[in-house]
Amino acid sequence: MRDITTKIxxxxxxxxxxxxxxxxxxxxxxxxxxxxxxKNTYGGIAPEKYxxxxxxxxxxxxxxxxxxxxFILNIKEKADNxxxxxxxxxxxxxxxxxxxxxxxxxxxHKRNCYPGKWPNRFRDAWERMLQFNKTRDFNMYQExxxxxxxxxxxxxxxxxxxxxxxxxxxxxxxxxxxxxxNWLRRSMVYPTNxxxxxxxxxxxxxxAAFPEELPEWFIKLFTQANDWVLDPFLGSGTTSEVAQxxxxxxIGIEIMPEYVExxxxxxxxxxxxxxxxxxxxx
Amino acid sequence: MRDITTKIxxxxxxxxxxxxxxxxxxxxxxxxxxxxxxKNTYGGIAPEKYxxxxxxxxxxxxxxxxxxxxFILNIKEKADNxxxxxxxxxxxxxxxxxxxxxxxxxxxHKRNCYPGKWPNRFRDAWERMLQFNKTRDFNMYQExxxxxxxxxxxxxxxxxxxxxxxxxxxxxxxxxxxxxxNWLRRSMVYPTNxxxxxxxxxxxxxxAAFPEELPEWFIKLFTQANDWVLDPFLGSGTTSEVAQxxxxxxIGIEIMPEYVExxxxxxxxxxxxxxxxxxxxx
DNA sequence: GTTCCGCATGAATCGATAG
DNA sequence: ACTATCGATTCATGCGGAA
Numbered sequence: 171m172r173d174i175t176t177k178i179x180x181x182x183x184x185x186x187x188x189x190x191x192x193x194x195x196x197x198x199x200x201x202x203x204x205x206x207x208x209k210n211t212y213g214g215i216a217p218e219k220y221x222x223x224x225x226x227x228x229x230x231x232x233x234x235x236x237x238x239x240x241f242i243l244n245i246k247e248k249a250d251n252x253x254x255x256x257x258x259x260x261x262x263x264x265x266x267x268x269x270x271x272x273x274x275x276x277x278x279h280k281r282n283c284y285p286g287k288w289p290n291r292f293r294d295a296w297e298r299m300l301q302f303n304k305t306r307d308f309n310m311y312q313e314x315x316x317x318x319x320x321x322x323x324x325x326x327x328x329x330x331x332x333x334x335x336x337x338x339x340x341x342x343x344x345x346x347x348x349x350x351x352n353w354l355r356r357s358m359v360y361p362t363n364x365x366x367x368x369x370x371x372x373x374x375x376x377x378a379a380f381p382e383e384l385p386e387w388f389i390k391l392f393t394q395a396n397d398w399v400l401d402p403f404l405g406s407g408t409t410s411e412v413a414q415x416x417x418x419x420x421i422g423i424e425i426m427p428e429y430v431e432x433x434x435x436x437x438x439x440x441x442x443x444x445x446x447x448x449x450x451x452x
Numbered sequence: 453m454r455d456i457t458t459k460i461x462x463x464x465x466x467x468x469x470x471x472x473x474x475x476x477x478x479x480x481x482x483x484x485x486x487x488x489x490x491k492n493t494y495g496g497i498a499p500e501k502y503x504x505x506x507x508x509x510x511x512x513x514x515x516x517x518x519x520x521x522x523f524i525l526n527i528k529e530k531a532d533n534x535x536x537x538x539x540x541x542x543x544x545x546x547x548x549x550x551x552x553x554x555x556x557x558x559x560x561h562k563r564n565c566y567p568g569k570w571p572n573r574f575r576d577a578w579e580r581m582l583q584f585n586k587t588r589d590f591n592m593y594q595e596x597x598x599x600x601x602x603x604x605x606x607x608x609x610x611x612x613x614x615x616x617x618x619x620x621x622x623x624x625x626x627x628x629x630x631x632x633x634n635w636l637r638r639s640m641v642y643p644t645n646x647x648x649x650x651x652x653x654x655x656x657x658x659x660a661a662f663p664e665e666l667p668e669w670f671i672k673l674f675t676q677a678n679d680w681v682l683d684p685f686l687g688s689g690t691t692s693e694v695a696q697x698x699x700x701x702x703i704g705i706e707i708m709p710e711y712v713e714x715x716x717x718x719x720x721x722x723x724x725x726x727x728x729x730x731x732x733x734x
Numbered sequence: 735g736t737t738c739c740g741c742a743t744g745a746a747t748c749g750a751t752a753g
Numbered sequence: 754a755c756t757a758t759c760g761a762t763t764c765a766t767g768c769g770g771a772a
Contacts, residue, residue, distance in 0.1 A: 252588040253553050259541040271535050277559055277578050279646050287642060290592055295644035296559050306534040310572055322765060359764065360569060362577030364561050486745060531747060566746040567763030575763080576746065650766065651744065661745055 174396070176414045176437050177421045180430045183402040186423045187230035195234045195421075196309070196397035199388050199409060201244040201380050205257050217250065217257040221264045227402060228265055234400065238309045240392045241270070244278070244384070246297040252290065262300065270302040277364045278384065284369075299365070299384075314390040316358040323357075380408045389416055407433025456678070458696045458719050459703045462712045465684040468705045469512035477516045477703075478591070478679035481670050481691060483526040483662055487539050499532065499539040503546045509684060510547055516682065520591045522674040523552070526560070526666070528579040534572065540580065552584040560666065561648045581647070581666075596672040598640035662690045671698055689715025 179186050202224070205217035215223050231241055247255045266272055276299035283295040367383040385408060389399055395417040401409035404422030406429055413420035414437060424430045461468050484506070487499040497505050513523060529537045548554055558581035565577040649665045667690060671681060677699040683691035686704035688711055695702035696719060706712050 249556075253555060254557060256545055256548065256554065259544060262541060263538060266538065272538065273535055274531075274573055275536060277561070277646075279559070279561065283644055289594075290588070290590065291556055291645070292594070292642055293644045295646045306572065308572065312569075312571075312574070320765065360574055362565055362575045363573070364559075364577045483745085488745090526745095528745075530745080534748085562765095564744080564765035566744055567765080568746055568748090569762050570747055571749095573747075579745085652767085 174414060174417055175419045176410055178404065178407070178410060178430060178433050178437060179421065179423045180425070180427060181423065182425050183423045184227050184230065187227065187234060187402060190230075190234045190400075190421065192233055193236045194398060195400045196236055196239045197242070197389060197392045198231055198235060198239070198400045198402065199242040199244075199385050200401045200403045201405070202403045204245060204248065205255065206248070207250065217247075217255045220257045221261050224261060225264060225268060228268060228270070231400075231402065232269060232304065235304055237305050238307065239304065240273075240308050240310075240388075241302040242388050242392075243300040243302065244297060244380070245300065246294070249291060249294075258298065265302060269304070271304070271306065272300070273303045273308075274301040274363060275299070276301065279364055279366045281366055281368045299388075309392060309394075311391060311394065312360055315361055315387060317361050319357055319359045380405065382408055382412050385409045385412045386416065389413060389418060393418055404433055405429055407436045411436045456696060456699055457701045458692055460686065460689070460692060460712060460715050460719060461703065461705045462707070462709060463705065464707050465705045466509050466512065469509065469516060469684060472512075472516045472682075472703065474515055475518045476680060477682045478518055478521045479524070479671060479674045480513055480517060480521070480682045480684070481524040481526075481667050482683045482685045483687070484685045486527060486530065487537065488530070499529075499537045502539045503543050506543060507546060507550060510550060510552070513682075513684065514551060514586065517586055519587050520589065521586065522555075522590050522592075522670075523584040524670050524674075525582040525584065526579060526662070527582065528576070531573060531576070544582065547584060551586070553586070553588065554582070555585045555590075556583040556645060557581070558583065559646045561646055562651055563648055564650045581670075591674060591676075593673060593676065594642055597643055597669060599643050601639060601641045661687060664690060664694050667691045667694045668698065671695060671700060675700055686715055687711055689718045693718045 203215060205220040206214040207216065228241075235241060245258055245261075247258045262272055278297045278299050280295050280297065283293050286293055365384070365387065367381050367387075369381055385399075385401075389412060393399060397418050399409065399413040399418045399420040401420070401422045404410060404424040407422060407424075410420050410422040410433055422433060424433060485497060487502040488496040510523075517523060527540055527543075529540045531537075544554055560579045560581050562577050562579065565575050568575060647666070647669065649663050649669075651661075652663045667681075667683075671694060675681060679700050681691065681695040681700045681702040683702070683704045686692060686706040689704060689706075692702050692704040692715055704715060706715060
């Protein structure tokens with residue numbers, strides 16, 4: 171097995187990205203700073219300037235992504251003056267104009283969302299996970315994210331094994347050659363485009379809470395071992411940490427020095443296991 | 453208690469709506485035909501013409517809605533040539549331009565979505581429930597849709613899987629004794645903006661796109677008894693039926709005569725109960 | 735009377751085939 | 754080349770008949 175490289179780079183993504191090679195990244199997964207009217211929060215970009223701020227960055231992302239690669243953008247517009255702001259919608263349209271295909275919109279359903287009560291709205295329990303691609307022929311490893319079949323099966327499919335085995339064999343024509351995947355399919359099904367992960371607030375310092383399951387799910391789905399993962403807004407380093415643990419090379423970019431330190435601390439050389447050896451370049 | 457009026461009108465919404473009074477409707481809840489490339493399907497409007505088709509209708513909707521009223525639009529863009537079409541995003545922007553406030557986007561999470569497998573995407577398990585208003589001061593009766601604590605999914609309690617219950621229990625801290633009776637003793641909490649309803653699939657009757665729970669939830673949330681509910685794309689009549697059952701006056705408009713007949717059949721005079729008397733105007 | 739099981743059916747999507 | 758049609762794929766749910 172080859173070494174895994176985990177790079178953590180300090181600087182402005184717009185500039186640092188220019189140092190990366192063309193068509194070198196398999197998956198970009200990131201949660202950029204959301205637009206915010208309050209200027210003094212981390213990365214506070216005004217909503218009306220968000221698209222113009224993002225486009226030069228996404229232009230570089232387009233350049234460094236492989237043709238078979240995928241770009242996952244986690245974003246959600248806040249309520250602003252009683253309304254949802256439309257800058258995310260405008261960003262999607264602008265990215266399409268830039269050449270991206272808007273392949274899918276996953277929903278991240280946050281089981282335990284932020285508490286609160288307002289007279290005119292309920293708690294916001296979901297965020298957009300927008301999928302963009304350069305071509306229609308991107309890599310997708312669907313079997314890696316299969317989930318147990320729903321509860322209805324417990325009550326209804328207790329004795330399904332014999333009849334279903336027979337039916338499946340006869341359908342395929344040849345009576346032999348049933349493989350593991352056929353057996354697996356009895357208990358596992360493909361997921362949908364609604365993901366349910368709990369938010370994890372293990373890190374109060376960082377403004378964007380990214381539960382590990384989220385990048386992990388997309389890394390499983392869109393990359394294989396030794397592929398390259400990029401997070402241009404690394405924050406406290408969740409994406410890098412997960413990528414390293416999963417045996418993917420990764421590059422994380424972060425503009426705030428204190429976050430870079432935090433991320434590096436997570437990526438310290440782990441005890442080499444029997445089959446992997448982690449190399450760290452920071 | 454006053455009589456409940458249930459009007460079902462045959463015709464093109466764009467024209468029929470002109471016969472309604474200004475500022476007379478408390479809630480518009482509808483599921484218009486989605487854009488579709490296939491021309492000969494019911495209501496097939498090409499995606500690129502969708503906004504221009506919808507705006508004259510929404511102009512009338514704006515006129516007839518009370519200042520305190522709400523407009524709920526159920527819509528979802530299909531995958532088209534490997535991409536999600538952007539006409540819904542463009543519609544939101546156009547409605548804002550028309551004077552609507554885009555107050556909220558609820559997610560309808562369909563637990564039983566359409567099956568299927570494709571190399572580049574998973575099953576689509578959600579639809580948009582877009583909320584628009586004329587002003588920031590609209591009526592909202594949040595207490596009417598409260599759910600038992602722990603039912604974070606907003607759905608019926610039976611939707612909770614066993615694992616979810618267990619996980620939720622363990623998360624709450626104490627090790628033992630967390631059973632149903634404890635749940636029931638707890639107070640009620642407000643739901644979130646993610647709704648979980650199963651789609652209905654009758655093998656006998658004609659299929660309804662809309663499960664009853666969906667209009668019911670919004671009618672509870674945004675109207676009181678004797679208020680007026682409008683569905684400009686009534687279809688087989690689910691909205692009218694639910695509104696009548698809940699003691700709301702309603703107007704449904706539908707262009708296809710066979711659907712109008714179906715809707716009328718659902719609205720036949722019910723046996724008057726002790727406290728209500730239904731009047732039907734068709 | 736419960737519980738269990740078969741079956742039909744969904745606002746789906748893609749790729750191949752046909753006009 | 755571009756569009757219409759068709760077959761294959763797949764899973765949660767309600768209904769109805771059977772055990």
